[in-house]
Amino acid sequence: MSNASPGQQSRSAPSSQARSAPFLTRLRPARVASYLAQVGPPQGAAEPSESVAALHAHLAETQAPPTLTLAHNTGLAAALRHARYILSENVVTGFAFALFILIVLAALIGPYLLPYDPLASDTASALKPPSAAHWFGTDQLGRDVFSRVVVATRLDFLIAVTSVALVFLMGGLAGVAAGFLGGWTDRVVGRIADTIMAFPLFVLAMGIVAALGNTVENVVLATAIVNFPLYARVARAEANVRREAGFVLAARLSGNGEMRILLAQVLPNIMPIMVVQMSLTMGYAILNAAGLSFIGLGVRPPTAEWGIMVAEGAVFMVSGEWWIALFPGAALMVAVFCFNLLGDGLRDIVDPQRRT
């Protein structure tokens, strides 16, 4: 292993510190396996064993040692053990993962645990600074900022998740088709991606929401559309290198149609990379949606959403009532920070050589 193949050596050029050490490189397949165990089997794979087969092919593709057997790693206990191992080795990712759990919990059960109704105004206690009764203070209508920040988690999280899922469906599938089929599919997808890339992304999102109508659904759609080129390109590049891979040829030889190979063989194989991509763009999706609602698109008052809460608190920033904008803004920042760290961590696990 110490005399790695030339391909691997040239790819690890940018940051060849400790990460290209033989010890760590040998551990990599196991880490991928437990990562897969964490995120569940890839879409399109019927059962775990198939995902492991796909993983094997992926490993063969990236020139990892083929001698490792992964069968004993598929149990739940083993998966947990591996998750713990990875998290203990990478403290920052562990921290981000804990934060992620917290955000998901806040989104799921937060609204049921609140001290106040997030929409109930109480003018008698308007604009009160943080206190024991109101942890994050109250806004101009006397609404409890803490309750509103917690309630907003669900909406912001939902917007980000749906838009990322949507762009995965659109961009991921289009990209795989473009990379695998080539020809006119490739040209059409490439042209669409280029056209979207010709716009400053946030500006295009503004235009789309304004044209389609000022609703939350359109904010989700616009966020997905502006992310389309990113997904299409990654999926295209990953599918392209697998066009003539051994497992594709084998599938074709055993009589599978191109469409079937694309969906059942190539797509599951690029899932690890795509999942990393999704978690890396989650942060951007939340920022984009919050930015749109900050300028008055999508979510309408009095709905609690982080971007619109910052916009409402902006007026009071110059007169010293900092808490109205600070807490939702900080929540937004922490969420995006968490997704970015998590994305970086996942990328390091799945594809350590891309680290910058």
Place this chain on the structure above:
Amino acid sequence: MLKMAAKRMLIAVPSLVGVVIVTFLLTRALPGDPAAYFAGPAATKEAIEQIRVKLGLDKPLYVQFVRYVGDLARGDLGNSLTTGQPVASEIKTRLPASAELTLLGLVVAVSIAVPLGILAATRPNSMIDHLCRVIATAGVSLPVFFTGLILVYVFYYLIGWAPAPLGRLDVFFSPPPHVTGFYLIDSLIAGDGEVFAASLKQLVLPALTLGIFALAPIARMTRASMLAVLASDFVRTARASGLSPMTVVVTYAFRNAMLPVVTTLGMVFSFLLGANVLVEKVFAWPGIGSFAVEALIASDFAPLQGFVLTMAVMYVALNLLIDVLYGIIDPRVRIEA
């Protein structure tokens, strides 16, 4: 060199065509009736029909498109529904404000990010390397409107160093005579030090906000690219020949590491132009971004369409500029082209 620039311009043509088609489609081919929309909610059926004919919406789509392109060629972006003013002239007067802010933001970002990235790359795993990584991750996580508000609170409300976040110039000053539209440059041309200082004061916070936002990708890319170059053979040779570390890093490594950084600038501009809208709203900056936001609130589509088109054309032009710059930095690109 000129030949390469011309070739790059040809490559930009499809992007421009795409931009025009998309902005056209944004108004015409989408659900909802533009005529009813332009007529307003209280219009009668006849009035809507009249507007439909007047706007040419009764013609087939391709005729409308030809008409739209013709209008664009004459520099006609339509009229604002709320003010009745032509959109093109409004954008023209507001564009310098946005450009001044965006460019200064970029200068702030580059002048912090590039040295930081180089320092981090020359001292891997040191404190400054970790600092670079933290700043790079935190920078992309900060919502730009939030950074702006925090800066306003700290520097205006708490410390009182910055002026109120209300536009380009304090009300006590009158803007310098119009030459470039950039207040900083115009006031220097007019030799008016007071106005220069006043407009600089107004610019510092919004430019800093944009700078913090754009800093992260540049620092990240500088660090990665410098690391790669510093590990290469010619740097080792330069070191072995006994050149001073400073010469090796600045003259040898930095020049070669610049290429990927310049490429990232394209993406950075995409972020900056978008972030510009949010920053202008926070600082009540009278640029095209706040123009678009005002139009958005009033459901006035023509200014918004003009804004999207202007931004996209500017972005295509900037990418073109970056490509040409790339050719100047790296002669190999010129030969290939």
